[in-house]
Amino acid sequence: MQPRKQTPRLVRARVREHKALRGDYRFLALEFQAIGSLAQPGQFVHLRAPQLAARVLRRPFSIYSAKGNRLGILYKTVGQGTRALAEVAVGERVDVMGPLGRGFPTDRTGIVPVLVAGGYGVAPLSFLAGRLRVRGVVFVGGASARDVVLCVEDFRKLGWEVRTATEDGSRGIKGLITAPLDAWARKNRSQPLEFFACGPDGLLEAVGRLAAKGRWKAWLSLDKHMGCGLGACLACVQKVRDASGKETWARVCRDGPVFEAAEIVW
């Protein structure tokens, strides 16, 4: 194993913008030298909020936007770390390491891209939507309207068709996003579809199954609890099949977080 060519950085980044969005979601913008040319959609940063002194681990967040020297993160407050992060004020500094991991392929052509997002999975997919060479359809699912409206306008502005579903029926179709997705894929069976998904394991597994049925490719971004974020501690492992068909562990933080569905052993 050799060090990577494009190395991540560890910096104390100044907070440029920090605001509440709908529901429990927040947007954080950090000053990060040249992030626009460094970051690939699907990569993440490993972040430490200064207020979190009694905790030893950083927190991983997908890169939501990267332009010039501006790094954007879209996050949901769910526990101690994200609640501490919510207290960080504009002008303060946050300890951030990245960009990390292997993201989505962005150079695909001759395909109809289908983006599938669950919850905060919209964050990396919104970044991807602006970087892919072709446009297609986005399926966004969540518990309620508050979870799915986040990036809908972003996607539309970038020229994507958006379809939504909520479990409580407060927006779009009622139920899981996989139902309208399956129906749509059946109708477009003869198209050269390619899936890009980020969300809970159940959603990713379903997208993988759907892709396998149509012999399409599906790029799935996995979510695992992390230690180092660098590939050293082996906390974040996922069972995968290697090129020779043998089952091994892959490190989501370094070999992923994006994997082609056929590699993954659920």
Add this chain to the structure above:
Amino acid sequence: MAGATPRMAVEIAGIRMRNPVMVASGTFGYGVEFADVLDLGRLGAIVVKGIRIEPWAGNRAPRMVETPCGLVNAIGLQNPGAEGFIRDYLPFLRTQGVPVIVNVWGRTIEEYKRVATRFDGVEGVSGLELNISCPNIKEGGIAFGTDPKMAGRVIAAARKVTKLPLIPKLSPNAPDIARMARAAEDSGADAISLINTIPAMVINVETRRPELANVVGGLSGPAIHPVAVRLVWEAARAVKIPVIGMGGIAEARDAIELMIAGASAVAVGTANFTNPHTAPRVIDGIKDYLLRHRMRGVKQLVGSLGR
């Protein structure tokens, strides 16, 4: 304050280090993973993730859970085996200008013997840390760590097959750490290191299920630091060979505390996750401390506990 630059270099078990701050096994991979964000040449030594003679798959996931001031891990010693390590990782490490200590383990005395034999004379390996204390494998690992007689047999067996410096890593679970330390010294150890993680468990109360797939794991981080200080102090008083202290070092003061308790060198573990730059910060902090206290070098600090 004026004064000569304090002497940071140390020699532990014949291994020359430019400073007494190493990185602990399992928290720094095989070095290359951290090379992205850290100049490895600044470290005193690198102790690599535990290696067995044959590859080992480790435990199922989840393997790690954060706790107040620490974490509990049950990685289960996943590793590419001695050949895999020598082929895929050692060539890079050899170019870094930093001593490499290979942490090794086995399920039986025979396996310890085989892995120690394999590394004898391998270029780029400065020493072997014998992990006789990992709580994460069920096949007897812990028995070696808690029974001085068993530990002595493992160490003596490795001693016979390698000229490399041998550093048994002791378990905080040993009922009498002084006896364990003496058993290691008497069996041919060149130094000892401690502490490994403390057996622990975390339950998700919402689901009423264990957080780790392995159910139990090992606690590390600042939460265990005072335990490490006590054990290092007791072990260092019991033996003449050097002690490498670790357990919950997050900043220079924690490392200094272990050295005052008797550690000749220290290792940063979990704090590498919190901030990969912890080890260089600890190095700088020790130097500042020596200057501030007008000490000539780290040697003056080791075992300097007053009463």
